[in-house]
Amino acid sequence: MRRVFRDDHELFRDQVRRFVASEIAPHYTEWEKAGVTPRALWRRAGEEGLLNCAVPEPYGLGGDFGHSAVVIEELARANFLGIGFSIHSDMVAPYLLNFGTGEQKERWLPPMTRGETIGAIALTEPGAGSDLKAVRTRACRDGGHYVLNGQKTFITNGVNAGLAIVLASTDPDQGARGLSLFCVEEGLPGYTKGAALQKIGQHSQDTCELYFDDVRVPADCLLGPGNAAFEILTRELARERLAIALRAAASLEGMLEEAAQYTRDRKVFSRRVIDYQNTRFKLANARAQSTMLRVFLDDCLARQMEGELDPTTAAIAKLNATEIQGRILDDLLQMYGGYGYMAEYGIGRAWADARALRIFGGTSEVMLEIIGRSFN
Ligand SMILES: Cc1cc2nc3c(=O)[nH]c(=O)nc-3n(C[C@H](O)[C@H](O)[C@H](O)COP(=O)(O)OP(=O)(O)OC[C@H]3O[C@@H](n4cnc5c(N)ncnc54)[C@H](O)[C@@H]3O)c2cc1C
Missing domain, CATH: 1.20.140.10 (Butyryl-CoA Dehydrogenase, subunit A, domain 3)
Known part of the structure; x- marks a missing residue:
């Protein structure tokens, strides 16, 4: 047993292994052909306590990063690198937890923990990957909303995502200091998604493009302070x-x-x-x-x-x-x-x-x- 893990982590590991063997392994090839994992898998993972393990109660399962690590390791060890739980649980959820308002946490974290809402993070654009200050997606304030225009690419969990955390420029004159993050829900008018991109690997992963055409995002969907992305x-x-x-x-x-x-x-x-x-x-x-x-x-x-x-x-x-x-x-x-x-x-x-x-x-x-x- 590795010293960094406690007994409860190892017990959890047994549970995750069983889940991987029974719920993922028999179907994975099918999902690779489809280019996406079914939303039902996420709900099953939620029921079994595999999502948002390190998010404190009442929003998540109240574990620590050791539990997250167990899920990450067991999926990878079994050769399922194309399952996007980690972006959801170890990236999107902590953004909401650490920088969200009480209302934002209440609204999105519990459904994410249950696997009902799938999370994605949308930073990269065709002209901005390593150099994120070059993002062109714009968010302009208009009364009680921000109006979002632009495009994102290579977004993991993109097709399935009910919630995407989107990086946009709110003050282009400030460069990197003029960027903000927005919680953008699926279904808003003007927000569309491309089909899953054809990749050389991770075929079950629904990596896609997102398009924003005058999308009116309520101002209370700004994540953290403005210009602080x-x-x-x-x-x-x-x-x-x-x-x-x-x-x-x-x-x-x-x-x-x-x-x-x-x-x-x-x-x-x-x-x-x-x-x-x-x-x-x-x-x-x-x-x-x-x-x-x-x-x-x-x-x-x-x-x-x-x-x-x-x-x-x-x-x-x-x-x-x-x-x-x-x-x-x-x-x-x-x-x-x-x-x-x-x-x-x-x-x-x-x-x-x-x-x-x-x-x-x-x-x-x-x-x-x-x-x-x-x-x-
Ligand atoms: C499968 C997959 C999933 C992804 N999922 C997401 C996601 O969920 N959300 C998201 O926002 N993005 C995602 N990405 C995008 C990913 O983060 C970017 O592809 C990555 O940051 C590189 O950006 P780029 O593709 O624009 O390459 P570029 O930035 O154009 O890089 C081109 C080359 O230049 C090199 N380079 C860049 N800067 C320097 C430097 N300072 N010094 C020396 N060399 C440099 C790079 O290393 C690279 O070799 C995903 C990408 C892939 C392939």
């Missing part, structure tokens, strides 16, 4: 990046076990693939790196649970975890020969799904920039 985003980043790092590490561990088993079972030139020294060295290297990564991430997790994880350490965690995952999954896929390239083997899916982790939540280059600043 950058401060809000910055304060939340460490947890979000740790969540991605935890996904990467657990996916790597899950696939390493599978690959080791495959190489025990498969014979080539009358020898098991694992009997070749090259295979054992690759497996050994994977275990050596993933063990070191795990120790570091558990320390980050402990810091996060104590409220002490700093942005530079979180960037180090995301950079290392996702880069190591990418390199090692590539090595593991090679051990499967042609079967590694076939969709029916999990390793191919893991390899393609993992590629996005070095891009979203801040690219590896952006992580290097952040870490580099610690020398200033």
Whole structure:
């Protein structure tokens, strides 16, 4: 048992594993073909207590980030990187919890905890990804409303989202200091969504574009103070990046076990693939790196649970975890020969799904920039 987790976390892990085995595994291929997970899955996850675990009662389940980590890890270990629970629970919900008014929390957090409302975060635009101060989506105040115009892209959970937290410029002259966040509900006139985007991996994830054409958003849907989005985003980043790092590490561990088993079972030139020294060295290297990564991430997790994880350490965690995952999954896929390239083997899916982790939540280059600043 890892020292960062308590008994209640481990009991919860058993429950999450059962949920993953019974509610996700049998249907996942179907959802990948459909390009979306059914809303019914979210309601089942809500009933089983898998959403908003770290959100305090009465809005959420009253656990801590250790419970969130368990959900993140068990989905990733079982090779279901295309299920968007973490953005919902570890990104959207904390924004509402930490910066929402009492009314906003009351209105959106309980239905999110029950899986009735699905959350998305809409920052990226065609012309603004790493450089978010370049966002063009505009929100202009008009009496009791803000009028929203613009477009977002690559939005995880976008098709299913009943609530999107949208980044928009409220004062273009102020650049990064003139950005605000809005809680935008599905169904408002002028708010439309594109179809799920065709991606090279994470096929069950309903990543899409969102369009805002004179959408009148009630003024009480502004999240936090106006023009303060950058401060809000910055304060939340460490947890979000740790969540991605935890996904990467657990996916790597899950696939390493599978690959080791495959190489025990498969014979080539009358020898098991694992009997070749090259295979054992690759497996050994994977275990050596993933063990070191795990120790570091558990320390980050402990810091996060104590409220002490700093942005530079979180960037180090995301950079290392996702880069190591990418390199090692590539090595593991090679051990499967042609079967590694076939969709029916999990390793191919893991390899393609993992590629996005070095891009979203801040690219590896952006992580290097952040870490580099610690020398200033
Ligand atoms: C599967 C997936 C899901 C996503 N989900 C969401 C979501 O839910 N919500 C959301 O808002 N966004 C989401 N994104 C968007 C994601 O956060 C952006 O793609 C990412 O931030 C990079 O932005 P970009 O694509 O515009 O690339 P760019 O910013 O155009 O980057 C292009 C290249 O320039 C490099 N670069 C950028 N800045 C620097 C620098 N300072 N120094 C050196 N190199 C640099 C980058 O590393 C990259 O290699 C998702 C993306 C994907 C692929």
